[in-house]
Amino acid sequence: MSKSGTDMRHHKKPIISPLRYPGGKASLYTRLRAIVRANDLTSGTYIEPYAGGAGAALGLLVTGQVRRIVINDLDPAIYAFWKAVVSEPLAISRRIEKVELSVKEWARQKDVYLNAPRDDYLNLGFATFFLNRTNRSGVLNGGPIGGMDQTGKYKIDARFNRDALAERLRLIALHAKRISVTNLDGMTVIKRYSKRDNTFIYADPPYFEKAGSLYLNSFDQSHHSSLAACLNSVSDAKWLLTYDNVSRVADLYADRRREIFSLNYSAHRVTKANEVMVFSDSLTVV
Known part of the structure; x- marks a missing residue:
């Protein structure tokens, strides 16, 4: 597994989402933009099955990096x-x-x-x-x-x-x-769009640790395992997953490329935490 020393705080990002979200991923905009370009997906559809604040999705859409976005969240x-x-x-x-x-x-x-x-x-x-x-x-x-x-x-x-x-x-x-909004289980969305050409799925599910206090729909162990089975079964699609950096992620995605990154995290107090990206086999990573 490669380790990136990049601190996502220093990347300029458009702030478009009206929502405040603990652990929100708008700060990954620069990296996601580079991946979209490297995979020739600027005319494609960007999907967030666990959207929450949808900060990254909206940033990519408003700045013209993708043609369409799908914002999905199971929480009503x-x-x-x-x-x-x-x-x-x-x-x-x-x-x-x-x-x-x-x-x-x-x-x-x-x-x-x-x-x-x-x-x-x-x-x-x-x-x-x-x-x-x-x-x-x-x-x-x-x-x-x-x-x-x-x-x-x-x-x-x-x-x-x-x-x-x-x-x-x-x-x-x-x-x-150019925005589609849905209220489905995240894995349903992944299965639907993984079969389509010119799509990029960014999955940012509830995390293993402290998920209950930070997310409206927290996962239990079976959810994490089911999501891994779902994503691993479509490793030929273009997707990226982010998680908290716990050993279980390496177990669930042992056959996928992974990279550690640091991210500012705000919930009650601001801290910097290491998280992990997991990449599908077909995704060009930059």
Whole structure:
């Protein structure tokens, strides 16, 4: 296994996603762009089966590195947000402009998040967005920045820059016709697109360690094993996988190329962690 000393902090990246995501991979934009170009996929479709914040996907699309992207997330709340952003961007933007940034409103949006019908994309999607921008570290099951009594150093509006967020939505809306949003199991998406030409799958599933507190849909051991069986069975497709750097990854992907990289990680506090990339056999790696 090769080891890269590259620190992903120093790569310039477009910040397009309106969501804050612990361990988000927008910082891999430069590397992913190079891989897309090296594999002659600039006219192709880029797929994220476990999209979350979809930072890398949106960066590649908006800067013209790929023609289309697929944002998939099994979590109904995250799916509702992306569905609303793509289909009703003006409605979301108006709410960003007018919503009150208070603990009272936070409690109302929390209730919507917990109780709204799963197909009420606009209300559920906006509630998801509101909590993501006003909760500590963006974790949806967390509490508001500054605490319920707002005595913390930072207040509930600290990560809710209305103008900047509206601009990100405007950029996404310009490219909405080239964005597909789905609410499927990630392996279903991998199987579907691995059979198609001119596609690149970037899988960033919930990780082995601390997944329950950081991700809305955490995996157990059987999920990790099933995903490995799925990806290993389509090693002739073009895909890249990222994981936390644990020994189990080397066991599950013993026949695939792997590379360690470092990444800034933000959830409650900022740290730098080693993670691992796994490459399909047919992918040209740069």
